[in-house]
Amino acid sequence: MFTFLQSSFSMPLAALQTAHGTWSPRSWLWVFLCGVFVALWIRALGRRDAARSDEARKPFVSGNDVADPEAARVSASHMYWGFLTALRPYYRRLLAFHAGLLPDYILWFLAAVAVWFLLPGGTP
Secondary structure, eight states: OOOOHHHSSSHHHHHTOOOSSOOOOEEEEEEHHHHHHHHHHHHHOTTTTOOHHHHSSOOOBBBBBOTTTTTTTOOOHHHHHHHHHHTTTHHHHTTTOOOOOOOHHHHHHHHHHHHHHHTTTTTO
């Protein structure tokens, strides 16, 4: 299942497996705790005399004063406008299938899994 990871990261992932080829929860916990320790250590290296005034907490937009911080917020529609504009015909057809209901998503998922199992060589 993880052969693509093992081919490029064989040494680190091999260290997180037991001799039987299963993942070791203790090793992953150790890696997680080491990561938390490193993150806290880097945080501790920060300056303690940093300004904590209201002026320092204001949003910074290229040196310009922002009257309304909510107006300066960048939403996903702003970030992906190029994709939405270029793929507008595709998204219009896709919205016909999008109801926003969880049972519909589960039905689509089950249908995709059924097709996958029916294809030759689809069974794991």
